[in-house]
Every structure is written in structure tokens, then in C-alpha cells.
Amino acid sequence: MKFLSLNITCLLVVLHYTLSLGQVRLPRLISDGMVIQRDVEVKVWGWAAAREVVTVRFKGKNYTTKTSAEGKWQVTLVPSPAGGPYDLDVEASNHITVKNILVGDVWVCSGQSNMALPMERVKERYPDVIAQASNPFIRHFFLSTQYNFKQPQDDIPSGSWEAATPASVLKFSATAYFFAKTLYEKYHIPVGLLNASVGGSPAEAWLSAEALKTFPEAWKESQRFSNDRVIDSIITAERLRNTRWYNSLRRADEGYKGEIPWFDVNYIPSGWSVMNIPGYWRDYGLAIHGVVWFRKEVNIPASITGKPARLFLGCIVDSDSVYINGIFAGSIGYRYPPRRYELPAGLLKPGKNTIVIRVINSSGKGGFVKDKNYKIVSGKESVDLQGAWQYKVGAIADSLPPTTFIQYKAGGLFNAMIAPLVHYPIKGVIWYQGESNIGIPGQYQALFSSLITDWRKQWKQGNFPFLYVQLANYSLDATAESGWPALREAQRKTLSVPNTGMAVTIDIGEWNDLHPLNKEDVGKRLALLAEKWAYHEKNIVYTGPLYQSMKIKKNKISLTFTNTGSGLTAKGGDALKQFMIAGSDKQFVPAQAIIQGNRVTVWSESVTSPVAVRYAWANDPKGANLYNKEGLPASPFKTDD
Template sequence: MKQRILLAAIFLSFALNAQIKLPRLISDGMVLQRDTKVKIWGWASAKEKIELDFNHKTYKTTSAENGKWQIELPSQKAGGPYEMTLKASNTIILKNILFGDVWVCSGQSNMELPMDRLKDKYKDVIAKSENANIRQFLVPDQYYFASEKEDFTSGEWIQANPISVLQFSGVAYFFALEIYEKYKIPIGLINSALGGSPAESWISEESVKKFPYYYTEFSKYKDGTLEKQIDENDRKVSNDWYKLANTTDEGLKNNWKNADLDDANWKTMNVPGYWADNELGNINGVVWFRKEFTLPTVKENTAKLILGRIVDADSVFVNNHFVGTTSYQYPPRIYSFDASILKEGKNEISVRVINNSGKGGFVLDKPYELVLGNDTLDLKGLWKYQLGAKMLPLPSPTFVRWKPVGLYNAMIAPLKNYSIKGVLWYQGESSTKKPSEYFALMETLIANWRTQWQQPKLPFILVQLTNFMEPKSEPVESNWAELRQQQLNVLRIPNTGMAVTIDLGEWNDIHPLNKYDVGKRLSLQARKLVYREKNLIASGPVFKAMRQKENKLILSFMDTGSGLMAKENGILKGFAIAGNDGKFVWANAVIEGDKVIVWSDVMINPSKVRYAWADNPLEANMYNKEDLPASPFEADLDGRK
């Protein structure tokens, strides 16, 4: 009896193992690349015969000894939906398949940032987003060092509608919307991006060998031992820190969220602002804030509390009712709640803020208000505050997920068999610590990806870093500006393009909300570079050459379109010049035809020029008449830049 049970189990196991299995990408709703051969692949038992029925034709193959198999379909025109049937010991029917253009959308958080974070800014766009021809596959955020992964642990193709579009990358969605509206072809977006990731984490093991430091760093993690030790230690340090903060927080012990709390002895500070700039000083831990406000009769069913951004984490209560929480500093604080918890007369907001390092508080130049229907109550001004728990700074985690090669292995390598149209790349903020190496990293990454997809001319379109941080009144050195120059240099690589966004940022937010114009400018680049639209102005002015005439520098530009112009008051700004000593001063600048003349009355022999060279060059205002901004740049007379 036992023998028969054992044999039955063996045969059952063999039958299950023999079934064909498909990668996550090859699934219902997928968008396959038009006008090129495409691969359908998967796994089965060794030497298993597999049939694929598609579009009234049958394709056959036999799996290899290791169970892998692959079928190549001939080129197809844009269109659909289609069905595809795969047969072996089991049958799989794939439905709702489209042929169109597939774009890999990669980089860090500004590419990853979903439409959900933009829903208040783009309400009308989201409401009208129903479109079965725009689809996204969201690659799970994972890293792996031991080898290249062959599949993802999760992921599915979803088509755009007012609910699902909230999961789409904002930049990628607006790009897809522009391309679809222009050409009416299905667009598939593969969203493979991770916040905070540097360029080297997206390069393969073999390619990263060109950078000994990064290869050595990667090698430490390859067997998984160090990774596990670091993750366990980081988790323990973080858990212990927050446990101590919670157990010592006087606000939790004494219910400081209570609307009836006597806070007469609490100190006051202006919100928005940082407590390090006030009497409390530069400490970390838990600080509670309270604000009393008065309302007439409340007639609305729902209310919305907007609290800008808070560093780092917050929990918010209105009249002793919990209304929302956010665990890290970057997302906008927008909390909708049942307006029945509000009352006529006096009301109370309590905010528990946890700051684990740096300056804690409320980010400046953001909205702080209560919205009830068409009425808005401004909440800026004096708030009461009290220290709940003073803590030592939480040590920064190691961020193993950003180490070299890890993201390539887990988030790019499984895509290699999937034919694509091109790559959209928005990354660089995390690489500003070492900007001088960025061109070499990107040159390697682009070559690496082109080899992986076996497309030597794979289009690669990047987003140049936007303006960010406080502006400076004098010319200064800037790692952000240096990295923008490195990104500009990437255009030397054939079949690349770049969307300039120097006018789309927010000084106080590394994640600016204007993702529509980023997507639109990427689409202009694609229309010119990939879709070969003639006579299209896809870029703002790009520096080309420079010569000296007496004490002036004469600059010429590409992509001037219908002509150069200075926005705002018509006076060209943002230029600085230097002599051989490298000390830059602000320069006068005027447009003469398709050239710009720059000079300074305090400099006799200028040899270097910079434009928009700052973290946040607010006064840079050179555009072409198509309203596209000039790229920041640096150049000198001997041709270096």
C-alpha cells in the first residue's frame, strides 16, 4: 500500500513538473513589440514538445534538457486584441494581447513616483484615463547579487483606467499619453525603477568590472552572507530606536492627542518651519504639535487636511480622532476624513512628529490648510509644541538594495528576452555625490543594456536633473550642475536623447509634482529620435561652440528652433564667466541672431563660461521660441566641457 502511494506521489510530482510555465511578463494583457520578431519563452520538463497557436498559425518547439524553451514569432503590425494558446501536457490561453511599442521606464524615485501621488494635481487627467491601449507592467522592487534572475516574483499587465492608472509611473504615463494621442498605437510601459538607486546598481556584473571600486563592493555581497548580517543589524537598530522613542514619549503616555488637553504651558513656533531654528534646538526624537481652529456650522460630508511635507514621520489627529499617518518625509501629507468629527466652534489638530536625523519639522513653501468643500482654512502660523522624547540620531542604514549589480540582476535581467522599442531613464539625484564618474557609468550602462537586448542602436532617452534646493546669489560650485553636464555629455553616444527639466523643479522638494511636462518633453525626444518626425523641434538650445572676441565670448547653439529668446523680462540671465583662474562672476548676456554674446566689465580675458550652473538656477531664462529651455552647460575655449 505504501509503495503504491509512493509511486502515485512520484507520478503526480512528474506530471506537475512537466507542465509548461511562463514568465510573469508573458501573461494576459501583455503588449508585445510590433514590427520585429518577438520571443515567447518559458520552462517545462526536459525534451517536452510545445505548440503555440497564434493568429491562425501553429509554431512548435521542444524544450532543452534544462527545461527551457523559446518560440520566435514573426513581425506583427500594431493592433489587437489577440489570443495565444500554448499546449504541452497542460494548456495555457493568453488573452487580450496587443502589439504596439514597449518602453522600459527605469531609474529612481522620480520615475517610480506613481500617479497616486499626483492625483490632486491631475484630477481631470485621471478621470479621463480609460484607455485599453495604454498598459503598464510594474516590476517588483527587488535586488539580488548571486546571479541574474530569470523571472519576477510578481507583476501583471494592467490597462489604464481611473483606478488602475494610480499605479502607473506619472512620468511614464504622460509620455505614453502623448505618444498614443499622436500615433494611435498601443503603448506598453515596463516600470522598473527604485527610489534612491544609483546608476551602478543597474549595471551587470560583467560590465561593472570596468569600475574596480564598484566591482569590489558588489563582490562582498555575492554570496548573501554579508547582506543578511547587515539587514538583520539594520533592522534591529531601527526597531530598537523606534521602540525606545515610543516607550519614552511623554505624549503617548499622557494622551497629548486629546482635544481637551491643557496645553497652556506649551511653547509656540511658526508652521511651516523647523524646530532646530526655534527654542527647542537641533534635537531628534518625538515632538508634538497642536493647533486650535474655529469653524462655523459644518455642512460637508468629507474634509481634507493638507499638511505640506513633514520631516520625517507623522501621525495626525483631529478632535482626538486619527485621520492619517505617513512613515517617511517625501510624500505630500493629504489626509481625507469624515467631516462629522468636526464641530461648530473650536476644533483641535494634534500632530505627532518623529524625526530620526537632521532637522525635523514642516517643510517651507508648501500648503498647510483644511479644505471643506469650496472653503479653505489656512493653518499656517503659530502652533503650540512640546517635546515628547529626545533621542540620539538614528544611524543611517546601509541600503544594501542600492549596491552595484543588485537591481540589474533582479529588475532588468528578467526582461532580456522581451523585445522593446526603447528606454526612458530618470535617475541621477543619487549619483550627485560623485558626479565626475557619471558619464562613464552611463556609457557602460547603455552599452550593457543594448547588448542584453541585442539591439546595438536601442534608443535611450534620459531626463536631466531638475532645479532643486535653495538658490544662491553668487556663482558657486555645484554637484547637481556637474551631474547635469555629465548627462548632457551622454548625448555624444549615438541614439540618445535628453529631456531638459531645469524649469520644472521645486526648491523644497526632490519630487516635484509637474510630471506632465517631463513626460511631454520625453515624448518630443522620442518623436524626433525614434519615430523620425521631420522638422520637429524636440529640444531647447544646446551649447555647440564658443570663440573669443576681445573681452567677449561668442556662443553658438544647436536646437535653436524658430530662434533664441529670453523669457520673463527679456533680459538674458544665468550666465557666468571666468578666466584661467577659474573664478566665476556673473556675466552680461545678449542674443544676437542664433548666438549669445557674454561679457563682464570686471573681466578682461574670459576663457570659460557656465549657464544655469547651480543646484537651483532660478534666473536661467534662455529658451527657444518653441518654449523649450536651454540645457545648463559649462565650456572653455580649449574645448573641454
């Protein structure tokens, strides 16, 4: 009997395993709440047992197919107009119902951190927008960061469709949400956002293997990282190096060595110096890496105590740990996020309170970024924290070599995050990227143009609209000789690729922040481009003036532009600024410029035989004010090669 029972058990296990192999399965994109592209054929695909019959039902129509020997299947739905919600049924050895499907317009939202940046990061700027973000017809699918250097993936490991609500919208890409919101308010067509963006990623990480072969160095890199042992050895070595660096710093830190640590409420400071915050400690003669402690006593009014408050500490280079009255209040481990710490009721007390910040800097200048918020806020009351702080060095260390971000290597993000999407029909792409390529601006036009062509080839949908953001103004830690202006020029020249549009943002960045908060205007300017290139609106002004040609007239140069709208203007009524002119020596000097009809005439008394003009050719071209009368800024440009 025991033998028979064992055989039956084994049979049941085998039967269960066999049946599980036959279970029909869908890719993660095809799931509850999805948005599918209107007015085109839509593929529905998945996996089941080999040679199994699969039936798909959608909007009263049946679609039947049989899986391949590998267990793959696919059907093609006939085009549908915008609408919904609908259900989709898949029948094989099991039954799946995909619920609450909308038919509308699907946009891939990709690039690096300025596309990835979520609404949560801009919630102080847009509280009313977030509070009113209840729209079941705007939906977002977030792809977590994944990489693969061996082959394109056919699915993604996680993610789900979410409709916009005040809670869920905090996870939406801010740029993409404002883009979708603007389009929905105009067309009332459901919008689906596929957010495949990774902070810090260079363009080459998003190219397929086929496209990478045009760029030998990038192709070589992708092949190197297809070896798991290479990746494992780098990760292991750098993890060990970083652990040793931080542990050594902790052991050497004088702030922890005494009987009472420097953050403790009972610690009495001795031998501390004074520094004005915000600012960098190198400006005070501390050309060091390591740990510097900061301390400030502030008076808190009784009206703020007894209830939750928020501590704003701008941005800190590189990482910080904060203590209020000896109690740990929060920590952020890298430089870019804004410091916004939630303080529970009871942590602050009436009268004197002590704030201590332990700052670790591993490279570059350590300290506090200027022109940011440094304050405690509760309701409508606030306490300013700028000004004199005490400081003392805790430990000094050698700079920490940069970490290798494997996901940034060529081809890895395409295989893992774009390849799984290419069977899913889309309306187009919005793209915000380039900051990570400023070191090679001369290659960017070729890289970016290849990326656009490559993605269109992968989707097999012709020249769908590819709309992108030109880099905003920014100058923190960037020299005058950096690649920012040249990268913007490469982006401008990429407009030669058919059915592309560029949103100019040279006027809405922040000199001290790689991640400017004004994502509303970015989204709206992308939406204007979509109205032109995706919705084929006529007689709209969809971008600012774009340089077209020049003509030398004695000691002056006359410039012509496209997209002048109802006319060129100098915003603010001032004289045109940020124009420069050069002779044959290519030494550019500030120039005078005036608008004459739809032309701009440029000259300088010091250049008698001009050959070239540049406009807004700087990292942060303050005062650049050439616009069209519709309020859209001119793109930076140069006339020389």
C-alpha cells in the same frame, strides 16, 4: 489491502509530481493583456519537462520546438504590424491561452523615484486627466522591487499587465503615463510600459556584472553583497538598532508619560512655546533630534462638518502621527510623501477643533517644509493651517545612523529587474535618475554611458533609443557646492552616446521638493525626443538649445548652440539671466548676455580677459530664461572642463 492502498497512494503522488514538472510555464511578462513589440521578431519562451514538444500558435501560424535537457524552450514569432487584440496558445502536456494581446511599442521605464512616482501622487494636480484615463491601448506592467547579487534572474515573482482606466492609472508611473498618452494621441499605436524603477537607486545598481567590472569599487561592492550572510547581518543589526532607537524614544517621550497624553482632547497644554508653521524647529533654537509635539486650535465652519474632508500637511521631516480632536487621523513614516490625510465625516465638529502632530526627526533639520499646502479641504471650502502653532519637546535623542538600503548596492537591481526583461523586444528606454549619484558627479558620465551600452548589449537590439531626463531644479537641503550642476553636466555630455536624447527640466522642478509634481511636461518632452529618435520625424524641434562651442572675442565670449529651432529667445522678454563668466583665475561672476542671431554673447565689465562661461550653474537657477522660440529651455552647461 492496506499495503496495496499505500502503494497506490504513493504512486499517485509520484505521478502527480511528475506531471506537475511537465506542465508548460510562461514567464510572468507573457501574460494576459501584454503588449508585444511591432515590426520585429518576438521571442516567446518558457519552461516544461525535458525534451517535451511545445507548440505555440499566434495569428494563424504554428511554431513548434522541443525543450532542452534543462526544460527550457523558445520560439520566435514573425514580425507583426500594430494591432490586436489577439490570443496566443501554448500547447504541451497542458494548454495555456494568453488573451487580449496587443501589438504596438514597448518602452522600458526605469530609474529612481521620479520615474517610479505614480499618478496617485499627482492626483490633485491632474484630476481631469485621471478621470478621462480610459484607454485599453495604453498598458502598464509594474515590477516590484527585487534584488539579487548572485546571478541574473530569468523571471520576476509578481506583476501583471493593466490597461489604463481611472482606477488603474493611479498605479502607473506618472512620467511614463504622460509619455505614453502623448505618443498614443499622435500615432494611435498601442503602448506598453514596463515600469522597472526603484526610488533612491543609484546608476550602479542597474549595471550588469560584466559592466560593473569596469568600475572596481562598484564591482567589489557587488561581490561583497553576493554573500547572504553579509546581507543578513546588516539587516539584523540595523533592525535591532532602529527598534531600540524608536522604543527608547517612545519610553522617553514626555507626551505619553502623564495621566493624559498630549494628543488627548482632555489635555490642557502647559509650558508650550509658539512656532510658525511651516518652518524648521532648528530655526527656533532647537538643534535637536527626537520628538517635538505641535498643537493648534482651529475654528471649523459648520458647512465643512458632517462630511468627509482632507487634511494637507505639506511635507514633514521626518515622520509624523496626526490626531484630530484626540482621534488618530494618520501617520507617514518618512519625509518625502505629501501628507494627505482623509478625514471621515463626523471627525470635525463646528467651532473649535484641536490638531496635534507628533513629529519624529532622526537626522538633519526637523519640521515642516515651506511653500506647501497646509490646510483642511472639503469640497470648495478650505481652512488655512499656516501660522502660529504651539510646540513642546517630547524627547531628545542622538541622531539615528542611516539605514543600509540593500537594493541600492551595485548590480542587484539589474539581476532581478532588468535581466528578466532582456528577451522581451522593446522600442526603447525612458530613464529618470541621477539624484542618488550627486555625491560622485565626476563618475556619472562614465557610469551612465556604460549603462546605456550595457543594456543595448543585453537586449541585442542594436542602438535602440535611450531617452532620459536631466535633473530638475531643486535646492532644499542642497548647498551651492553640491553635485547637482555637475551631475546635470554629466547628463548633457552623455548625449555623445549615439541615439540618446535628454529632456531638460530645469524650469519645471520645485525648489523644495525632490519629487516635483509637473510630470506632464516631463512626459511630453520625453515624447518629443521619441518622435525624433524612435519615430524618425523630420523637421521637428525636439529639445531646447544645447551648447556647442565658444569663441573669445576680446573681452567677450560668443556661444553657439544646436537645437535653436526657429530662433533663440529670452523667455518673458527680460534680459538673459543666470550667465556667469570667468577669467584665467576661474572666479565666476554674474555676466551680461544678449542674443545675436543664433548666438549668445556674454561679458562682464569686471573680467577683461574671459576664458569660460557657465549657464544655470546652480541647484535651483532661478530665472534661467534661455529658450528656443518653440518654448523648450536650454540645458545648463559650462564651457570649462
